[in-house]
Amino acid sequence: MTKSKHRPSDRAVFGRNLKRARHIKGLSQDALAYESSLSRTFVSDVERAARNISIDNMSRLAAALGIPLHELLDPSRFSDPLDAD
Amino acid sequence: MTKSKHRPSDRAVFGRNLKRARHIKGLSQDALAYESSLSRTFVSDVERAARNISIDNMSRLAAALGIPLHELLDPSRFSDPLDAD
Secondary structure, three states: OOOOOOOOOHHHHHHHHHHHHHHHOOOOHHHHHHHOOOOHHHHHHHHOOOOOOEHHHHHHHHHHHOOOHHHHOOOOOOOOOOOOO | OOOOOOOOOHHHHHHHHHHHHHHHOOOOHHHHHHHOOOOHHHHHHHHOOOOOOEHHHHHHHHHHHOOOHHHHOOOOOOOOOOOOO
């Protein structure tokens, strides 16, 4: 199973989208952690793609942000036009 | 965090979409398990929403099917018009 060179991992997409969606909602990591009954460190790890997060915890974070989970895994959502490729 | 009564869980959506996408690709559970270096029991559990699967294993299954992960979590994808709600 080869991964295309340029395609970011799903972990990286989820971490980036989570961070951007959190900023759009004006939430701190602490606030998102509280809303999803997770720890701030956990949220920070997930945003840095450093955590092999489970689907149930992904659901919690998505629900806390009020965003469907699939949108947080869509590379075309929350993308920043200034992202240097 | 209240879950709307009628919205299926993300686990259920992923399991249903995985099964339908596998059928569309004409793969058995064994074949998908082999392609994603997972066990057949694991694939079967995931399709029944009985496994709190990790993002890395979700990525493996999506890559083995050649489908972006976010599509396997989208309730509107692979839905069967005959689904009784």
